[in-house]
Amino acid sequence: MRKIKMMRTAAALALAVGTMTTLTATQAQAASSHGCQxxxxxxxxxxxxxxxxxxxxFYTYGAHNLSNMYGTYRIFNNQTGGxxxxxxxxxxxxxxxxxxxxxxxxxKDMTPINSITLQP
Structure with missing residues (x-):
């Protein structure tokens, strides 16, 4: 009887740890998309x-000057909070x-673009 209780407790603990690990991995995946944090x-x-x-x-709000960017670039806004x-x-x-x-x-064709801005 005692052995069965210990096995149940161990199984419940393993399930709980597995669930926590899964949630953490899912959160990490949600935080980054296409290599963009x-x-x-x-x-x-x-x-x-x-x-x-x-x-x-780019992470900080404000203007960011660009140089030597020609042709098409994909720009992905992975900011949060709108x-x-x-x-x-x-x-x-x-x-x-x-x-x-x-x-x-x-x-976007970045040839005529010389800066970008990030704002809340």
Whole structure:
């Protein structure tokens, strides 16, 4: 009888630990998408995900100047809390256009773009 109780307790503990591990793995997967961490804006060369390897990542709010970016890039806004991203033809966040909402991506010709902005 005592042995059966111990086996039940061990089985329940193993199930609980397995469930916690599964939740943690699921949360980690949800935090990153296509190699872009949660809270970031990521850029990939070409009109694809570049094997889930972004070449540019941005985290902080404000303007980010760009250089030597030509042709099409996929821009993925993986920010949270409704934060948006804009592309701008001028440096330091001037001449901005459109808003890319959180969770969305766009394939954009970056040749005329000189900066991006991230805002809450």
């Amino acid at each position: 949660s809270g970031y804006v990521c850029m990939y060369p070409g009109a694809g995900w570049n094997n889930d390897h972004p070449t540019h990542t 934060a948006t991203m804009r592309t701008c033809t001028g440096y330091n966040g001037t001449g901005c256009q459109g808003y890319l909402p959180a969770g969305w991506y766009i394939d």
